[in-house]
Amino acid sequence: xxxxxxxDGFIAALFVIFGLGVIVTRQMRGSLHLFILHALxxxxxxxxxxxxxxxxxxxxxxLITFVTKVIAxxxxxxxxxxxxxxxxxxxxxVITIPRSVLIAGVLALIAxxxxxxLVLAITGRPFAVINLPTGLIAVFFGAMTVAVRRxxxxxxxxxxxxxxxxxxxxxSIVNDLSIIAGIAAAVDVPIAALVIGLLIRSIHKATGMxxxxxxxxxxxxx
Amino acid sequence: MSLAWIxxxxxxxxxxxxxxxxxxxxxxxxxxxxxxxxxxFAALTVNRVGVIASxxxxxxxxxxxxxxxxxxxxVGVTAALYSIGxxxxxxxxxxxxxxxxxxxxxxxxxxxxxxxxxxxxxxNIAVMWISIELTTIFSAFLVAYNDRPTALEAAWxxxxxTSVGAMIALFGVLVLYYGINHAxxxxxxxxxxxxxxxxxxxxxxxxxxxxxVGFGTKTGLVPLHTWLPDAHSxxxxxxxxxxxxxxxxxxxxxxxxxxxxxxxxxxIAHPGTWYIVAGLISVxxxxxxxxxxxxxxxxxxxxxxxxxxxxxxxxxxxxxxxQLGTVYQFFGHAFTKSFCFYAAGIATIVFGTQEIAKxxxxxxxxxxxxxxxxxxxxAIAGAPPFVLFIxxxxxxAVGFGTGEYVATGLLTALLVLAFIAILYQVxxxxxxxxxxxxxAERLPKTSLVALGIAFIPMFVFGFYLPPPLxxxxxHAATLLGGAA
Numbered sequence: 001x002x003x004x005x006x007x008d009g010f011i012a013a014l015f016v017i018f019g020l021g022v023i024v025t026r027q028m029r030g031s032l033h034l035f036i037l038h039a040l041x042x043x044x045x046x047x048x049x050x051x052x053x054x055x056x057x058x059x060x061x062x063l064i065t066f067v068t069k070v071i072a073x074x075x076x077x078x079x080x081x082x083x084x085x086x087x088x089x090x091x092x093x094v095i096t097i098p099r100s101v102l103i104a105g106v107l108a109l110i111a112x113x114x115x116x117x118l119v120l121a122i123t124g125r126p127f128a129v130i131n132l133p134t135g136l137i138a139v140f141f142g143a144m145t146v147a148v149r150r151x152x153x154x155x156x157x158x159x160x161x162x163x164x165x166x167x168x169x170x171x172s173i174v175n176d177l178s179i180i181a182g183i184a185a186a187v188d189v190p191i192a193a194l195v196i197g198l199l200i201r202s203i204h205k206a207t208g209m210x211x212x213x214x215x216x217x218x219x220x221x222x
Numbered sequence: 223m224s225l226a227w228i229x230x231x232x233x234x235x236x237x238x239x240x241x242x243x244x245x246x247x248x249x250x251x252x253x254x255x256x257x258x259x260x261x262x263f264a265a266l267t268v269n270r271v272g273v274i275a276s277x278x279x280x281x282x283x284x285x286x287x288x289x290x291x292x293x294x295x296x297v298g299v300t301a302a303l304y305s306i307g308x309x310x311x312x313x314x315x316x317x318x319x320x321x322x323x324x325x326x327x328x329x330x331x332x333x334x335x336x337x338x339x340x341x342x343x344x345x346n347i348a349v350m351w352i353s354i355e356l357t358t359i360f361s362a363f364l365v366a367y368n369d370r371p372t373a374l375e376a377a378w379x380x381x382x383x384t385s386v387g388a389m390i391a392l393f394g395v396l397v398l399y400y401g402i403n404h405a406x407x408x409x410x411x412x413x414x415x416x417x418x419x420x421x422x423x424x425x426x427x428x429x430x431x432x433x434x435v436g437f438g439t440k441t442g443l444v445p446l447h448t449w450l451p452d453a454h455s456x457x458x459x460x461x462x463x464x465x466x467x468x469x470x471x472x473x474x475x476x477x478x479x480x481x482x483x484x485x486x487x488x489x490i491a492h493p494g495t496w497y498i499v500a501g502l503i504s505v506x507x508x509x510x511x512x513x514x515x516x517x518x519x520x521x522x523x524x525x526x527x528x529x530x531x532x533x534x535x536x537x538x539x540x541x542x543x544x545q546l547g548t549v550y551q552f553f554g555h556a557f558t559k560s561f562c563f564y565a566a567g568i569a570t571i572v573f574g575t576q577e578i579a580k581x582x583x584x585x586x587x588x589x590x591x592x593x594x595x596x597x598x599x600x601a602i603a604g605a606p607p608f609v610l611f612i613x614x615x616x617x618x619a620v621g622f623g624t625g626e627y628v629a630t631g632l633l634t635a636l637l638v639l640a641f642i643a644i645l646y647q648v649x650x651x652x653x654x655x656x657x658x659x660x661x662a663e664r665l666p667k668t669s670l671v672a673l674g675i676a677f678i679p680m681f682v683f684g685f686y687l688p689p690p691l692x693x694x695x696x697h698a699a700t701l702l703g704g705a706a
Contacts (some may be wrong), residue, residue: 121424174399
């Protein structure tokens with residue numbers, strides 16, 4: 001168990017770093033690669049916890065995560081924005097990257113503090129100490145990605161990172177989530193990614209860009 | 223009767239709508255009527271036996287679920303009927319608009335309906351979350367129906383913000399899943415209420431806080447509401463009726479249903495305060511925004527934010543069982559708000575614009591549209607004899623009766639402010655001299671029929687509630703009061 005906890009802790013660290021990378025990477029393609037690595041870290045954590053707790057359903061969670069988030073969704077993300085977004089060197093940010101890193105650090109600390117009473121209240125789940133705060137950090141990082149990135153695909157990645165964060169936490173505390181996780185990952189998330197991808201394509205077709213942060217026509221006072 | 227048929231009927235309609243453009247509207251309408259009939263039978267059965275389950279326990283329905291199911295089914299019928307005439311007339315009248323997504327509209331309409339019907343029908347709380355997430359996904363292109371950049375902007379804000387909220391709520395759902403599971407109960411509403419005393423307060427409170435932010439975003443609670451007026455200003459009126467009348471109520475339904483668990487947990491003190499504070503913030507903001515609104519569809523959107531706040535505050539004030547205020551407001555909002563958006567859609571056909579400053583004399587230009595908007599405005603403001611007057615009166619009576627003088631006094635003042643603001647804005651549109659140049663479109667007959675049907679419950683339930691419906695609402699209120 002101690003070895004599994006150590007490995008899971010290492011994976012959790014990677015999970016946080018890859019999530020941070022998606023927020024601060026300038027290149028769109030780099031962000032996409034980090035998103036794939038982030039999903040791989042979730043897959044790896046599910047396998048490690050599955051082996052350590054003898055929970056075969058977590059292997060299914062790992063398999064579904066791998067198929068959807070490592071293979072299918074990156075294809076949707078590549079297709080939805082078109083080649084020129086990935087070729088463009090810089091992705092627009094609302095705030096500078098050093099400030100983003102600073103805010104992300106504060107968010108990580110807040111997530112750790114917020115998760116603390118929850119970790120204390122959860123009994124008989126040794127991996128919760130690692131996965132719960134880490135999952136919450138990813139949820140915060142994902143929300144921040146949506147807030148600071150002006151590019152639609154990057155915002156979609158933020159939403160998906162939040163979802164990965166929720167599942168990173170849940171695999172450590174919920175023992176019989178197999179069917180639910182299966183439905184969520186296998187049906188809901190790819191459908192959501194596909195529909196949002198289609199919306200991004202429509203935006204590109206109508207406005208000639210996918211920088212949704214620049215779309216600000218609708219307001220109360222004109 | 224299997225509850226699955228309520229989901230199967232629109233699924234079949236979605237498939238037919240995909241292959242036949244000509245049959246799509248009428249098949250959708252037929253399926254919606256079938257859903258309403260099935261939902262009514264299901265509600266009657268719930269009245270008799272309490273809870274019904276089917277599909278090997280995957281689907282279940284209790285009294286509060288049945289109330290929400292009936293609302294979705296009813297607005298589903300009127301919105302389908304309204305769309306048949308409204309879409310071709312309204313979008314043909316606007317210059318520079320590309321051909322609408324008419325072919326995609328009906329399959330998406332049915333899928334959107336299925337996702338909303340799934341919320342009260344699925345037994346497992348985690349699957350319920352999936353259903354709520356799917357309501358956003360299936361309605362995104364309905365909000366962006368006319369394909370203009372502003373509509374796409376509204377759809378993007380809607381999808382991005384509510385998805386962020388959904389992911390926060392997902393974290394809360396999964397933490398709650400652990401709590402219920404750990405207490406040895408099934409992850410259903412009944413299981414939650416039964417498990418509540420044995421769930422660690424930190425687990426339950428964390429779940430609730432995440433739900434409040436997550437589902438609160440979808441509900442349009444301030445300050446998470448920014449998507450709501452934008453989406454309503456751009457979506458077709460029929461979709462606004464569904465979004466405002468029942469979709470946002472789906473997320474609110476989740477927030478209301480966790481309340482009994484909070485109340486039953488001995489480690490959580492005064493859970494109602496959360497509801498009162500969150501509700502009053504929304505009502506306050508919405509009341510002032512209504513005063514300075516420039517678009518009449520946005521006006522009704524802000525009114526939705528106000529109503530969501532009132533329902534939440536009502537729950538916190540104790541109007542769950544006593545005099546049924548919360549459920550009655552939840553119930554009355556759906557009928558009244560859908561009617562208001564139908565009236566707003568017809569006014570848009572008449573004037574060709576949603577700008578309040580550009581429209582005057584609707585009553586002179588089109589008496590039907592003028593009366594519809596005026597009655598809708600009076601009803602949504604909470605005036606007698608309409609259904610919302612009764613519900614708001616019940617809420618305030620309970621608030622004062624339980625000694626919550628400050629919160630109830632503030633709520634009363636805000637309701638009066640919102641009342642004046644709504645009637646001021648509606649009065650500007652309805653009365654006065656009409657502008658010289660106005661569109662001369664004939665009002666679509668199906669839309670007028672839908673408007674007439676939507677008017678009946680909004681008016682009649684203000685002074686008469688059929689006994690089976692009254693019993694159902696009473697049972698629903700009892701569930702909110704914490705009955706396992």
